[in-house]
Amino acid sequence: MSKKRKLMKVYPIEKNCISCRYCEVACTMVHSESKDPVKAYKLENLLPRATVEVKEAVSLSLMCRHCKHPFCFDACISGAIMVDENGKVNLDEEKCVGCWNCVLVCPFGAAHPMIREEKRHSFKCDLCGDRGFPACVEACPNRALIYDFER
């Protein structure tokens, strides 16, 4: 299993992260219906999949690492979490039953629970799926996020 995977991931560069949270807002925006940041937060009640962790001078943006051995995949009881041929970990929000096992087992805290009136599912970084290029990387003003092949 030490074979290199052909997977592109988002890598945070801690020394460049200025905790501005553009990645968070960009993430929320592109995953919304309206594609408008204000409506995404206020009307669609969305939350970001990338979260900025700050402790004094240290900060970095954290999102799904698409692990080689994803604990969330093992823990998922509904088959909502699948690993594709490149190793990308996908979460099907329709199949998710909201047991929060993935939220509990993720060592990075990258899977989040979404509790809304009509829906109850977990969500995490999907590398911007159809968009082609992760919005957080595009939004970062200080080159603290890069999109690169897995090292």
Add this chain to the structure above:
Amino acid sequence: MLFKKPQVAFYPFMVLRDDYKCVRCKSCVDQCSFDATYYDEDLNMIMNHHENCVNCKRCEAFCPTDAIKVVRNPSTFHPDANWTPEAIRDIHVQMLTGAVILTSTGNDKPIKNYFDHLLLDACQVTNPPIDPLREPMELKTFIGRKTDQLQFDSDGVSIKTTIGKQLELEIPVLFSAMSYGSINLNLQKAMAIACREFGTYWNTGEGGLHKSLREFKDHTIVQVASGRFGVDLEYLETSAAIEIKIGQGAKPGIGGHLPGEKVNEGIAETRMIPVGSDAISPAPHHDIYSIEDLRQLIYALKEATNYEKPVFVKIAAVHNVAAIACGIAHAGADAIAIDGVRGGTGATPKSLRDHVGIPIEMAIAAVDDRLRKEGLRNEVSLIAAGGFRSAVDVLKAIALGADAVYIGTVAKLAAGCTQCQQCHTGRCAWGITTNNPKLAKRLNPDIVAENLYNLLRAWAHDIKELLGAMGINAIESIKGNRLRLRSWGLTEQENKILGVLPAGM
């Protein structure tokens, strides 16, 4: 306590927030380094301590939904041309602190800007303009002592005369002295990269040269100031030129004081002082009380570096600047840098910043005149500094008689500075004039180096366009060519000092 002190009650700026647009991302809370913004969990709202706001506009720039505007407080004192809000506020501050008011950046008072009263010439009919995009245009400038006359070999072609080491500039613009301590290493590194890429020079300031920047030695001017911080033989040799700093435009006649709490390990090592100790630059150099003393230091530095480095002397533009500059030329300097009244700084008493010194335009004209009259102009290069805003200012300064121009504030602006005048607090929200690791990382040296390179490139284009319009294809031909300048709205006396004719003549 509900009672508020006057400087808290009458705050100059306030943060307006459109609460509908605010998505509570808390970016502004994290970005504000002046404790003016906080998140109230009970109300689930972002709130402000307006009295702490310094109008740095970091929150405004980083609000992803454009929900923030930082504005002047609309509440004013009774309108009074004499007792302006600034005058009243200064009294309120001083009555409580009993101290001088510290500030930073350059003079913000409406001192007449003579560049705005000078107009450049262009060619029409009788002499052709040049298109800089189609024809070669030379901005190359050499800084250093030039020879009195050329001697030729018997073939009459080969030059026998040798001249001392010159600094070769691809654009007559250098980055002026900003020390490690007053700014952080990231901006110094950005300037160094931009200089290496473009072909110009940056100045270390008085705080020594950090070892991580020694690879840029061929584009570095090292400064020797009254505190002698970080000066040793290796420092002097790791340079393209050495500058002796006598004075600075923003604070002529006083030294510097970097508070001990700012002296972290990197600064302590570079300045060669203990961690946490105050870095005090005395007002005078204690070994320089005359031109003869200055000559001794110039030659001591030249001797130490085997006469391989040009030695500059930097002074503030003060009332007798022409005579002083002459003395410096006699003392053997290779270049004189003159910093005008609008020059910036990382910390200075407000009274000095705003009221001491003379405008750089007058100083250039006076010094150039005097050096020519004494037959010394070829022996020294003249670098002007203090408040240059654009390529046009640079070209006008060169037409008045400068060889090159130092820019400092412009470099800061290119790094994101919004001129909020808080450099002395060490809390710069843009990560420029701070060594707080959380704030300093906001300045990515690679991004800023690209910005600075772009800026130099743009200015080079601008200067070439202006030269082309004047029918000149080399910056050398405009140097001190005051006939290509006309003035407007100046008195006869001002025209006489500047050596320019009024428009129409």
